[in-house]
Amino acid sequence: MSVSATSPQSAGRATPRPLVLHGIGVAPGIVIARALVFKHQETPIFRVPLLRAEVAEEVARLEAAKDLTQRQLQEVRARTVSALGEDHGYIFDAHSLMLDDPLVAARIEEVIRRERVNAEWAAQLVLDELSSVFDDLEDDYFRARRSDVYDVIGRLMRNLAGAPPRSLEKVERKYILLSDNVRPSDTARLDWDQMAGLAMEAGSRTYHTAIIARSLGIPCVVGVRDLTAKVDHGAPLILDGGEGIVVVNPDRTTLRDYRGRRRRQTLLKQKLEHLRELPAETKDGYRIVLQANVEFPEECATAQSQGAEGIGLFRSEWFLTRNRGQFPSEEEQYRVYRSMAEQMRPWSVIVRAFDLSAEQLGEEMGQSEANPALGLRAIRLLLKRRDLFKEQLRALLRARAHGNVKVMFPMVSGVGELREALAVVEEAKEELRREGAPFGGDLPCGVTLEVPSAAATADLLAREAAFFSIGTNDLIQYLIGVDRGNDQVSYLYEPLHPAMLRTLRFVIDSAHAAGIKVGMCGEMASDPVLVALLVGFGLDELSMNAVSIPTVKNIIRHLSAKEAREVAQEALRLPTVKEVSGFLNEKLRGLIP
Ligand code: PEP
Ligand code: MG
Numbered sequence: 001m002s003v004s005a006t007s008p009q010s011a012g013r014a015t016p017r018p019l020v021l022h023g024i025g026v027a028p029g030i031v032i033a034r035a036l037v038f039k040h041q042e043t044p045i046f047r048v049p050l051l052r053a054e055v056a057e058e059v060a061r062l063e064a065a066k067d068l069t070q071r072q073l074q075e076v077r078a079r080t081v082s083a084l085g086e087d088h089g090y091i092f093d094a095h096s097l098m099l100d101d102p103l104v105a106a107r108i109e110e111v112i113r114r115e116r117v118n119a120e121w122a123a124q125l126v127l128d129e130l131s132s133v134f135d136d137l138e139d140d141y142f143r144a145r146r147s148d149v150y151d152v153i154g155r156l157m158r159n160l161a162g163a164p165p166r167s168l169e170k171v172e173r174k175y176i177l178l179s180d181n182v183r184p185s186d187t188a189r190l191d192w193d194q195m196a197g198l199a200m201e202a203g204s205r206t207y208h209t210a211i212i213a214r215s216l217g218i219p220c221v222v223g224v225r226d227l228t229a230k231v232d233h234g235a236p237l238i239l240d241g242g243e244g245i246v247v248v249n250p251d252r253t254t255l256r257d258y259r260g261r262r263r264r265q266t267l268l269k270q271k272l273e274h275l276r277e278l279p280a281e282t283k284d285g286y287r288i289v290l291q292a293n294v295e296f297p298e299e300c301a302t303a304q305s306q307g308a309e310g311i312g313l314f315r316s317e318w319f320l321t322r323n324r325g326q327f328p329s330e331e332e333q334y335r336v337y338r339s340m341a342e343q344m345r346p347w348s349v350i351v352r353a354f355d356l357s358a359e360q361l362g363e364e365m366g367q368s369e370a371n372p373a374l375g376l377r378a379i380r381l382l383l384k385r386r387d388l389f390k391e392q393l394r395a396l397l398r399a400r401a402h403g404n405v406k407v408m409f410p411m412v413s414g415v416g417e418l419r420e421a422l423a424v425v426e427e428a429k430e431e432l433r434r435e436g437a438p439f440g441g442d443l444p445c446g447v448t449l450e451v452p453s454a455a456a457t458a459d460l461l462a463r464e465a466a467f468f469s470i471g472t473n474d475l476i477q478y479l480i481g482v483d484r485g486n487d488q489v490s491y492l493y494e495p496l497h498p499a500m501l502r503t504l505r506f507v508i509d510s511a512h513a514a515g516i517k518v519g520m521c522g523e524m525a526s527d528p529v530l531v532a533l534l535v536g537f538g539l540d541e542l543s544m545n546a547v548s549i550p551t552v553k554n555i556i557r558h559l560s561a562k563e564a565r566e567v568a569q570e571a572l573r574l575p576t577v578k579e580v581s582g583f584l585n586e587k588l589r590g591l592i593p
Helices: 052-084 090-100 102-115 119-135 140-144 146-160 184-189 208-216 252-273 297-305 318-322 330-344 364-368 378-384 386-400 415-435 452-456 472-480 498-513 528-537 546-558 561-573 577-591
Strands: 019-022 024-027 030-038 175-179 195-200 220-222 236-240 245-248 287-294 311-315 349-352 405-409 445-449 467-470 517-520 541-545
Touching: 024 208, 030 195, 030 252, 052 090, 052 102, 052 119, 052 146, 090 102, 090 146, 090 184, 102 119, 102 146, 119 146, 146 184, 175 236, 184 208, 195 208, 195 236, 208 220, 208 297, 236 252, 252 546, 287 297, 287 546, 297 311, 297 330, 297 546, 311 330, 311 541, 318 330, 330 349, 330 386, 330 405, 378 386, 378 405, 378 415, 386 405, 386 415, 405 415, 405 467, 415 445, 445 452, 452 472, 452 498, 467 498, 472 498, 498 517, 498 528, 498 561, 498 577, 528 546, 528 561, 528 577, 541 546, 546 577, 561 577
Parallel strands: 030 175, 175 195, 195 220, 287 311, 287 541, 311 349, 349 405, 405 445, 445 467, 467 517, 517 541
Antiparallel strands: 019 245, 024 220, 030 236, 236 245
16 A cells, blocks of 8 residues: 555646546545555465475464464554544454454465465465455355455554555645555554545445444445545545445536535535434424344444444344354344344334345355345344344343334235244243343334335234334335345336335335334435335334434424325325326425525
């Protein structure tokens, strides 16, 4: 990684042409500044055959590099905790554990001994092995963990080569950092105060660096192809972290346009800060609860700072990432659920039971699935692995004794499956009772409504579930039959498909007829254009990425529930996505001053 002094593009050269690069917007906000390019330059690794007598020395060299790496990780951890807070320190605990994992250091040593090769070559082999395993994973979250492995083994390899730890120079003025990959362990060395924005080639929404940028409020775009090859150091940039756009060498008109947008966003943000303590209530008194979706427990702090009234979705699969694919113990889960509930008191924390595929769990039956999205996953898998399911339920029941914890079951397809899940809850209670362990017997058990068969039988499910949370990300994909990750057909992935609107209407009405609350936890819940429609449908709770909460709250406070119901009625009459979307956009323009 090399960083040279920032220099504006040389005078006298022809004005460079504007270029628009697209990626995934993971932390909203518009910033305008110059580029600081930060690139990891990989040194070529050579294979050096060893004599038998040299092997022990090579293993000692590996051990020394490993010890140094561990010490550096502890330093980085300490620096990160002092710069960003205790919440972010655990990433380096995970890195430290990863280094000690038999799949890493011990495996490198094994390769050195077996193949009689230098440690760098052995480390590269192990890295290649591990990265192909990560490549095959379906889930973005777990795939993103590959970068953590790169980070740890990359550091070990640099230490083997005796290279000094890489660092970013301090720079005097605000810059937009462009990188192939800002790895989690780089984040401690960054001068976040001077960073206006961040864009990189690697990453996903759930990559730790993206999560850190989001929680620090630094606009960020990830997944921008060939970014560092296309942009010169010092080039003027606009970065829009909401839309996922980087404009390089913007012309005057574009600059004017984005300055205008930025001004409006800043004004809105200032205005919205005052809303933090105010309820999400329409002008005519209809109250909605706005909650946060969190990927990991430490995000509860960000949720609170944005005024979240509870956690509407905790993706508990996080435990497997933290534990490098190992299942968490009941005790470990109990501590985390309890501490989240205590932190969010008096609001509730909805924990979604493990939403995993058989393959992610390392189950053999997962290897042969042609269609994992329709296969053995989520509640189907938990009902097969009742040991794991029951352990999670026991932890949740025990945490319920200390706070407002709820559980919801992912991918329930109908009443039969819900009953089976509830029977396991009863078994867990019975066990705890026998053991004399304190627990909250009134743990509310809800359904994540995301499969069309569940939606079609929502009236029946509502009689036996404690609440519904509509998982629109999956519901849209299953209802319209379109893979949400396939860019060939992504144009069909439409939240406003009339089939979706009718389904929402039926699900929400069914819940209310049975007297239970219904929330929404998919991405659809945070789209400003859709707020009037969702309020008009009568949703009780909306759960979203915490940073979207102020914007959504602001819209709700400008709405009247009566008007919103009329919007929903009208939208239901329109036959195409285009018409529904045009209609809602027009309504939103009319609503917000
Ligand atoms: C959903 O399906 O809408 C949801 C919130 O869950 P996930 O995106 O984790 O599948
Ligand atoms: Mg889902």
